[in-house]
Amino acid sequence: MGPISRRDFVRLGAGAVSVAAAAKSIALEPSVLAAQSAPSDRKIRFVSIGTGIRGCDLLRSAKKVQSGVCVGTADLYEMHRKAGVEAYGSEVPTTKDYRELLDRKDVDAVVVAVADFQHRHVVLDCVAAGKDVYCEKPMSHNVADGLAMVKAVQDGKRIFQAGSQRVSSTVFKKAAEIYKSGRLGEVTSIEAYTDRNSPSGAWVYPVAPDASAETIDWTTWLRDAPQRPFDAARFFRWRCFADYGEGVAGDLFVHLLSGMQCVTGINAIPERAYSTGSLTHFKDGRDFPDLLVTLYDYPGVRVNMHCNQNNAAGDITIFYGKESTLTINGNTLTVTSQDTRPQPEGYALDGWTAETKKKYLDDWHAAHPQAPAPLPATETYSAPQGSDDTADHLSNFFQAVVTREHVVEDEVFGNNCAIACHMANHSYFHKNVAMWDAASQTIKG
Template identity: 45%
Template sequence: MPHKRINRRSFIRTSAGAGVTLAARSFLLEAPNLAAAGRPVPPSDTLRFGMIGIGMEGSGVLATCVRLPGVECVAACDLYDGRHTLANEIISKATGKTVPTTRRYQDLLDNKEIDCVVAAVPDHWHKQVIVDACNAGKDVYCEKPMTHKPEEGFEIIDAAAKNDRIVQIGSQRRSSIGFAKAKELIDQGVIGTVDYAENRLGRNSPCGAWVYPPPPDLSPANLDWETWLGDAPRVPFNPVRFARWRAYRDYGEGLPGDLYVHALTGIHYVMGVDAPAMRAYTSGGLFRWKDGRDFPDLQNTFYEYPNFRAGILMTLSTHEPEVTRFLGTRGMISVYGEGDTVIVEPQDGQDHEPCGYTSSFPEKLKDAYDKDWHEKHDPKLGESKLIEAESYVYPPGYSEFREHLWNFFQSVRTRQPSVEGPDFGNNASLGCHLSNVSYFHRSIAVWDASSRKIVAS
């Protein structure tokens, strides 16, 4: 991964900082696709996509896609009519045009003008939208987490394979230059053998805890509530469930589906994980946001993978800047979610003075031991090696989210596999489900690869 050296002053100019202390040796990472993404694309190569779901995330996805060269939105779909208006506000701001809108995503799948679809619908709709898109011959980008239920993953994998479709899941960390750098350094052995990876993240605000305000005009007249429910149990029209679906098991997966999935994506990518975690144990609780939600607001999970262990700790009661850490026998790499920085702190793994255990020796023995130790281990003049930390900073204007969307359209164009195909998406999603199965069963959750099921032991 290319990078160039920078000084502290330019770091302050190039990065938000977010409380991350930069190492003395700092480098600016290069974004591989930024230049390519700025290049004009001939009209014959333009990809036409349909947008499904234009809510909090879909509005940003749409605004980003319509600014990518060679990519055009030709239709938009949402079950809530207010978001038809929003879609055209976004599209016309970027292109001066408007597009037809519909409540039925099937209309987009039937439209021969459309090459692919981009979906940002709530999680309980992901599987159906992806499978229907593949069966209709459309490539599909669908937001994370790939699945709402563990059993949905293999249906998606089969639909993509059977129809030979590009499926990309929207966990943008899979396209992140920061995580790519961490992977490169770990693969080179810079921090030795990595036994443990961890992610910590905390939020402390109503918005951070998904207490979203429903659109004030929302009603059964402008929202197809029955379809919104999908295969979830029938409940009367409920604007709170519409806006805060993450907090209910019928539609979302709580902290794992919303946020763990990003942590797991980063960890799986860097550590080269190509199967679900073997086991997970979760503890947590609902301490603060007792508003009728189904999920805890503190969740802590330990995962077992064949060659390493991982821990994720998330809370909705205290703000803590997100960090993903890889702990190795020769140091530690931290990827900061705020501040866009990767810090590498090497360690030599050696004693630098006689072991404190010698304080249990009688004085004469201790003195002799210490003298011998110093003779053998003290660095000779000119021999001592300084172990320096290094920082890698993201370039100004870089967005892994934009990079990830760009990668999807490149896959559609080139027919090369997507950076985050359904196998990868499934492994990350299963990690989310393992966490929740363990939490709700108060037991260890085990991935049984032969039956492709999660078993609560």
């Protein structure tokens, strides 16, 4: 082992030991939002439009939030209406026509959990009725819908929150705190992915045994989507079809994008997006790929994102900083320092003579007489046991209904995130780079 290798071995070995010895594992404090009442102890009276999969999830979480009380639900499917009552665990009025709920003067807010293509109409009806709105992600089905929703919310002076709950996660809030502190150094690259490997993860949901044109109001459900005969598979697996959903971009990218925006503070539409992908396994008549990979250009940072429905590699977001790397893996956050401490050149000296190499090393060590400081400790933060990000997200919304202060994931944040999803799909289907044209408020390319 030559002089340079021996010195580096001792120096770097000592540093590695110090990192291992000083590693910190910290459990984050539970959020108190869901357990608290809203300011002035006012309970927000809300109704839920849509009590399918996500609608029932929201109602189960809403039971934990003391600042809100559900006073009604609506759904076009008979079983969904019954499931919603069971999910909330309380007998609340339920109807097929959501407009009956909007006519009620005792309703403060509405939780919208319908298919993507119905968001615009339902949200605009809610705003016209003077209600504040929590709308599930993605906020819109297309660019025009999102712009119309933003205008209606702002003109009506309504409180709006999009439903990507990781924005209220204790883990992502801690990540935002660390990012804002500058500890990561300059961040020029972000990677994010969430993968699944099951039919359910690709929305091949079972068709309920009682599903029929008699139990589901198919005509009303289609609304202004292309008319077609009753198709139970399309009703239950609507995310697969462009007439109703946004595929993996609208279901999964939207969480990654909203988390990225939350941590970095970037609240903007990407300048451009380039997608590739494939429909490899789930060739069941769907429109969308089961693998989508997109590169985004955001101001000052590049984002590499993918979702694969053929391999369950996890749900991970990584922020690559010059000084440290921040990784969020599920409910765990880790900050690992980069080794940027001064050290002598090694590889490039292989082409020097022994005499020249020795002089370089002697000079370098004379200029750096002190031993290098140990690397900062690796820090790991974990979400508190039993945490419910959806309950916290609903609590944020209910408090905003009282205070009239904007939430983080308001109509602008939600629309920017949704447009990024639309750009990913646009690039994939048009096989080119999708560019955002701010002047015309459209996707070009």
